[in-house]
Amino acid sequence: MVLERVIAVRNSKTVYRDGANCIKVFDEGYSKADVLNEALNQAKVEKIGICIPEIKEVCKIDGKWAIVSEYIKGNTIERLMELEPEKKDEYLEQFVSLHMDILSKTCPNLNRLKDKMNAQITLADIDATARYDLHARVDGMPRGANVCHGDFIPSNVIVAEDGRPFVIDWAHVTQGNPLADVARTYLLFWLGGNINGASQYLDLYCMKSGVSKQDVQNWMPVVAAAQSTKGNEKEREFLLSWVNVFEYN
């Protein structure tokens, strides 16, 4: 395996291309369980009827864990929006349609969204009273058993040369209520500084799917609280302003 062409560098991982393969190499010290879990998650969703690069191998390269998968030639939707700003609306449309498509799928072996959320809230650096409210809120949210990507953003969709959109980075996939995943995508747009994009995305999603914005917004406090375990200090402050809402109890 030749680790020469770097495609992307992310927090604690580097992605290389080797011919028809894409190799994601995790930094030393990265949790083995997380790596194997990511590979397992992706393997679980491979057959749900969405274009997903196939997992080929999980191995160690120079003492570091790596996941080898199919390489997809093409640009991400994020890149395409930059390259062709005049077609931005078209790409957003494609992005939303793809999200709806994923959210219509089921995959019974995945972890539960609410379990993951409750676990994250337990870890969040929020005072106990607010955590209590958030747990109660998670409990009271509507259930669901749809595939929730967990990190669905334009940079995680590659449009292949034949036009088929491939969805990558399934590390956070769970099964749960679709609107939670929509709320998360909205939040990720915000965190990426694209506030305009966030509201365009949400408007379009609600219009196309016929769900009410209010139903998506109901998820915001818990999605923001769960997200707050990850981000940096600045993000945290912003997220907490979304968390501190009153659940009448």
Added chain:
Amino acid sequence: MESNVYEITDSVEKLEAAISRVRAAQEIFASYTQEQVDRIFSAAAMAANRARISMAKLAVEETGMGIVEDKVIKNHFASEYIYNKYRDLKTCGVICEDKASGMKKVAEPIGVVAAVIPTTNPTSTAFFKALLALKTRNGIIISPHPRAKKSTVEAAKIVLEAAVAAGAPENIISWIDVPSLEVKATRMKKAAIMLATGGPGMVRSAYSSGKPALGVGAGNTPAIIDDTADVVLAVNSIIHSKTFDNGMICASEQSVIVLDKVYDAAKAEFAARGCYFLKEDETERVRKTIIVNGALNAKIVGQKAATIAALAHVNVPCGTKILIGEVESVDISEEFAHEKLSPVLAMYRAKDIQDAFAKAERLVADGGFGHTSSIYLNAVTEQDKIQEFSSRMKTCRVLVNTPSSHGGIGDLYNFRLDPSLTLGCGSWGGNSVSGNVGPMNLINIKTVAERRENMLWFRAPEKVYFKKGCLRTALDELKNVLGKKRAFIVTDKFLYEHGCIKPITSQLDEMGIEHAAFFNVAPDPTLACAREGAEQMKAFRPDCIIAVGGGSAMDAGKIMWVLYEHPEADFHDMAMRFMDIRKRTYVFPKMGEKAYFIAVPTSAGTGSEATPFAVITDEKTGVKYPLADYELMPDMAIIDTDFHMTAPKGLTAASGIDAVTHALEAYASLMATDYTDSLAIRALQIIFKYLPRAYDNGLNDAVAREKMANAATMAGMSFANAFLGVCHSMAHKLGAFHHIPHGIANALLIDETLRFNASEAPSKMGTFPQYDHPHTLARYAEVAEALGIDGDSDSDKLENLIMAIDSLKERVGIKPTIRDYVPDEKDFLDRLDEMTEQAFDDQCTAANPRYPLMSEIKQMYLNAYYGRSFKEEEKPDASFIASGDSQFDSHNFKYVYSSKTDKN
């Protein structure tokens, strides 16, 4: 305050231990009497009342929300009003008893109640729920919100200590000191019921716990001010309510919708009473402050108006009562349209009342489904508006001219709305309760129901004239007693043309009673025929109807009577099957308001002169409508042998056997009584003796004719009250499918029916409390004995009875099998399944002592067709456990029956 030391419940293990303690205490408490419970309830309410101020202070201090003085009112309400309302309510043991009906209701506690207490009312709701639990002998685990745990726990302690001092078991109330998710889940799993008060999330999670839950939810109360309202009263009520505890009551007004005509007046009144109207830019800033991403900002809940204004960088005087935003959209995207739990109010202008209703509907749908709505108007003149408003609002409380915070919790502004701090929102709010929650929601009510027998009655025509020549006296009554002036005679062509009604018309003429006649009744009378007769009646306007003839003429007369009195009546409805004539769905129209009905039979058989039944055929569809209702009972029956003398032989035979089956079925019926039995037995004795004579020499044997006439009417009275059975069900359909005269059809099926009903272990017996075990064999044996037919056993007597019936049938020329009348075997078999199903569904099936399976009906038809005998399906052999002493054979009906009678 007492300083008892309690174990701190801060983990799942400790909670489990605490729940065990409460459960043990509750088991003791469950045996307390009403007097003990009421003493404890009173002591606990007194203690809560005494602590009203200290607890209010503690709650405000701990939560930083609300107003001490208002929380005092809540605490006072939760103790005094709840006690006052329920002090005399029976909640222990027998709470209601009806000895005559054999019914009593027994109240039992549910067990351990898990109560969730909200931050908005941390002490008053704790008092309220603890008091309800004590009144109902339940244990309670109180789960505070972390933000208000100290005050909630303190309130629980006060109630506990007072209750224990008054004799309640130790540990009957417990609480969670340190609430957490895990502890919450445990509490839900271990408790018998959840009593949750809180927001939608809390309530949904309570319902999803898998335990029964009484949960309530958020409100979004709209208040309409109509242009007929007393604006000063309306505005000041709303201010009073909205500022109560800084707007933290869930029934509190969130929006006020003012009709255009009074908008300015209302606005001026709000302003004059210290409310602040936000300017446009201020409105925008407050919007973004109160709601974050569609959810309520925690920082504003229960705060003063000025505090909230400061958060939004709006400068208002410190004493400002309410911040009012004048907004237009009722959509959920408008922040002001939400529940705000603070003195912030949305104000809308409505162009008319319909616009106001539409806005209120939308606001309720957005966030307050099931909770509360309110309207101000002139309640004297505007009842229509109240009516429309209450029908359009999907809220469980609709308040009129009432501050909604105070009004919703009940007993303050209306004294029939139960006081409560837990307001049910019904299915609209995803709740299991729609009223204000009270003690009755925390008890299980057992209904103890003893077996009782059905009430029965005996109905017969008001007057029955009999004896040869009685017509004259009977008709005389029409003029001299009843004062009738116009008589309408219904009969058939044969009787009419043979002058049979001449004696009637002559006498009517003599008495000067106008009369007309309809003589076009054919056998199996049709609806068309009845309509034709009814048309003539309509024109003639009789005050008396005289039906003369056999079953057809009398039935047709009854139907014409119905059409004449109630032309609007629907035959489909009237023919609806019933299980019990006294519980039928259809209410039969009242008869007799226009005409008096007299039946004069000319043959001895149908008994229609004494029954509340009539059968009519819809000639277009071929459907037969068997009508049955006591309204159809003739007012007078005239059994005059003179009309019977010329009845032809075939008719005499068929009608006579029909009467035999009437008596046999009435005697075996589930609804047979001593009254109907005696008539049936006597009728059978007469028929067995006189039918052959009437058949042989009817024209000359007036004694036989008279006896037969009486017997037929007596059998009619018997089955008019005891009803018939499956023989008639099958005969009705056999007659309809294969055009066999009714009496013959019954004759062909009666043997099968007797054997079928006589089974001591039928596949299913009929359902009627009086019919306590299958005992029809013994009943038939009684019939045999009454007819002087012997046998060594009941079964022998039955077989001999059947032989006697067979020889009577043969004696009067009736052939033995259906095949003798329906030679086309293929046609019979082809339509057998359809005939079977219709027979099963016949009204007569209901009273049969054995509930027939369709397969059994089919078998009976086949047996009667081919002349075979009914054979029971094989049953397990019971002989090896027989005691040998027939006195104690439970199947021996006569023994059981007589021993019962002796006791009485």
